[in-house]
Structures are given as C-alpha cells and as structure tokens.
Amino acid sequence: MLNEKKMVKVAVGVIIRDQKILLSKRPDHLHQGGLWEFPGGKIENNETVEDALGRELAEELGVQVIRSESLMDVKHDYIDKSVLLQVHMVRHFIGGPTEADTLGEEGQLVRWVPIEELDHYEFPAANQSILMAIKNSSLS
Numbered sequence: 001m002l003n004e005k006k007m008v009k010v011a012v013g014v015i016i017r018d019q020k021i022l023l024s025k026r027p028d029h030l031h032q033g034g035l036w037e038f039p040g041g042k043i044e045n046n047e048t049v050e051d052a053l054g055r056e057l058a059e060e061l062g063v064q065v066i067r068s069e070s071l072m073d074v075k076h077d078y079i080d081k082s083v084l085l086q087v088h089m090v091r092h093f094i095g096g097p098t099e100a101d102t103l104g105e106e107g108q109l110v111r112w113v114p115i116e117e118l119d120h121y122e123f124p125a126a127n128q129s130i131l132m133a134i135k136n137s138s139l140s
C-alpha cells in the first residue's frame, strides 16, 4: 500500500564513558548503510526495550549492560520505512571495545568519540535530535 510503511521499533544505546560515546558504522548494504550510528537494533516481539538493548549490545559489541536510562523516543519517517528509536543512555556496563579497538563483534567499525567531535560524523537523519540532546545536556 502506498501509505502503509512498516513502523520499526529500535532500541538504541548512547554508551558513554569518560565523555566519549561509542559509535558503530552501519554496513553499506543495510538500511542507512555507511553512516555512523549509536549501537542497537530492532525490538522483537515480546521483548522490552531493555531486553532488546541488552541483546543487541552484547551481540554487536560484547557489551553487558548493567543499567540504562531512557533519554528520548524519536519517530522518523524515511522514504522506505518508519522508525521509532527508543534511546537509552548506557553509563553502567561491562566489556565492549577499548579505545584501541577498531572493530566490533560483527566486523563493523567502532570508535569512541569525544562528545565535541560528534559533528565530524555522518548519522542517519533520525539521529539529529539525539545529537542535539547529547550536546545540550551535560553528560559526564
């Protein structure tokens, strides 16, 4: 149908340590491929946001979330699909890439980026309001 786009719910983690945020690069062949993202993925049926976030961050990065807090929900309509990003701040976790690591568990590029350098990266359009929220709040 012309006006029926899938609405995909996504758990997204803003993982913070020492004023740096962990970014992951989306593989070229995926939706919004080649852009940097906050790690995460689709929320499956019967999963809470926290369940999905824990599962995705473990799968993609080897990160074990201890605790997260909701930052915001972002709804965005791309040409080909609609997404509801349920964004959580993750400050308490175990494992994951070190600052020296360049690849995540799925072979994707990963990087710890200082908050003031986030502007140097290209993100999907839906991420603009998340980036604003990060820059305008004193995250430490």
Ligand SMILES: Nc1nc2c([nH]c(=O)n2[C@H]2C[C@H](O)[C@@H](COP(=O)(O)OP(=O)(O)OP(=O)(O)O)O2)c(=O)[nH]1
Binding pocket: 008, 010, 011, 012, 030, 031, 032, 036, 037, 038, 039, 040, 041, 042, 043, 056, 083, 085, 124, 125, 126, 127
């Ligand atoms: N993870 C993540 N997804 C984002 C961000 N911004 C944004 O528009 N998206 C969109 C892109 C995708 O359409 C969707 C996330 O899907 P995904 O491909 O990461 O889902 P997934 O990890 O479960 O992957 P898969 O199992 O389907 O391969 O949300 C972001 O910052 N992080």
Ligand SMILES: [Mg+2]
Binding pocket: 039, 040, 041, 042, 056
């Ligand atoms: Mg993903």
